[in-house]
Amino acid sequence: MKLNWFNKIVKENPKFWETYLAYFDENQSKEKRYVVFDCETTGLDYKSDRILSIGGVAIQHNEIIVNDYLEVFLQQDVFKAETVPIHGILREGKEEKIVEAEAVIRFLDFVKHATIVGHHVDFDIEMINQCLARLDLGKLKNQSMDTDIMYQKLKYLPYEQHISLDELCTIYKVKKSDRHTASGDAFITALLFLKLKRKLEI
Structure with a gap:
């Protein structure tokens, strides 16, 4: 710990957070990397609900990098049995489950400054920012892109006219394999993102 000029204790950030922040201080001219990710959650209230799993996959050179991915399952301190038919994640399932803090550390190490x-990112x-807040840390610094907004721009739709992931899959003939799993939805969204990115020429 160190003291500031008011003689108050200045909190030292944990090393993993300092490492994450350092990515944004480095030269940003490296090859563009995208991370497409999704969270399965106990509900849609980011203040009271919790993350059940995080899935993500990286994209570079307009290709999905299949060996650059993340999939973690979290211990369920908050459990809502009524949501199990949607995401299929049991409280005592076969998946290895880790504590929320460890999941956040792995996510930050995976995403870096991508x-x-x-979809509705x-x-x-x-949800990630709420996890960070519970660790007394700041918010994600990464830029973001939303496949819903990309489609709105492509079709000149009003902002309030949203489209679901299932609808986009139907429009662009993307197979909905592993739908409603974090890793499955991340991969589906990655395929849609590449299609939309090409059409928007970005």
Whole structure:
């Protein structure tokens, strides 16, 4: 610990957070990397609900990098049995489950300073930010892109006219394998992102 000029204790950040922040101080001219991710959660209230699993896959050179991925399952301190038929994650399932703090550390180590991509991604980002807040840390610094907004721009739709992930899959003929799993939804969204990115020429 160190003292500031008011003689108050200044909190030292944990090393993993300092490592994450350092990515944004480095030269950003490296090859663009995107991380498409999704969270399965106990519900849609980011203040009271919790993350059940995080899935993500990286994209570089307009290709999905299949060996650059993340999949973690979290210990369920908050359990809602009524949501199990949607995500299929049992409280005492076969998956190895880790504590929330460890899941956040792994997520930050995976995402680094990549541009974050998701479908209705603001919710997933806020769920991660709530985890960070519980660790007394700041918010994610990554830029983000939303496949819903990308489609709105492509079709000149009003902002309030949203489209679901299932609808996008139907439109672009993307197979909905492993739907409603974090890793499955991340991969599906990655395929849609590449299609939309090419059409928008970005």
